[in-house]
Amino acid sequence: MTKIRKATYSKILDDGTKLYDYVEAVRLQKVFSRPQITVDELVLFLLSLSERPVIGRISLFKELFLLYEEIKEKIQIQNPKFVSYKYGPYSFYIQETLDWLEYSGFIERRGKRNTRLEKFRLSDLGRKIAHNVMQRMKELLGQNEIERLKKLRMGWDQLGTDGLLKYVYQFYPEYRERSEIANKFKNIKWGKGKG
Numbered sequence: 001m002t003k004i005r006k007a008t009y010s011k012i013l014d015d016g017t018k019l020y021d022y023v024e025a026v027r028l029q030k031v032f033s034r035p036q037i038t039v040d041e042l043v044l045f046l047l048s049l050s051e052r053p054v055i056g057r058i059s060l061f062k063e064l065f066l067l068y069e070e071i072k073e074k075i076q077i078q079n080p081k082f083v084s085y086k087y088g089p090y091s092f093y094i095q096e097t098l099d100w101l102e103y104s105g106f107i108e109r110r111g112k113r114n115t116r117l118e119k120f121r122l123s124d125l126g127r128k129i130a131h132n133v134m135q136r137m138k139e140l141l142g143q144n145e146i147e148r149l150k151k152l153r154m155g156w157d158q159l160g161t162d163g164l165l166k167y168v169y170q171f172y173p174e175y176r177e178r179s180e181i182a183n184k185f186k187n188i189k190w191g192k193g194k195g
Helices: 022-031 039-048 057-071 092-103 124-141 143-171
Strands: 083-085 088-090 107-110 119-122
Touching: 039 057, 039 092, 039 107, 039 119, 039 124, 057 088, 057 092, 057 143, 088 092, 088 143, 092 107, 119 124, 124 143
Parallel strands: none
Antiparallel strands: 083 088, 107 119
């Protein structure tokens, strides 16, 4: 059995990301495996769960957050590093990934950018790649879980931006901290009514 020496890193960022020097990074690359699903594949997977586009950038980020929360314990997935931000959970990494996916021709954005009317959908090329991602996800999660996630995506789409924000703030209150609009949404106590 090969003994793995403890990794040394040169710096830890505020979000917990560890920075390694080149020699250490090359050594670690040989030790650690690639995650089963990367962030760009997570985006393609979400968009492939429905033929309908995701409407609005805020909705897209919240749906990606909720999808990540749904599957992170079931498969090895690259951490998109969500942080509490202006409108709840936000990932700077996902923003860069979206720009890259659009530039590479895998996703299309329609409508006025950075508004609630902007639409995100797979391009023809993106559908081909997403098909491969979907096949791998079926192997990892099983067909029943894929069907459950499709229903969740349909429900998230129906909630719309405000509904998604209410849901996220209710069930993930730690993401309310830096939000500029959290006070707009009151906490709802779920349960049976009186009567």
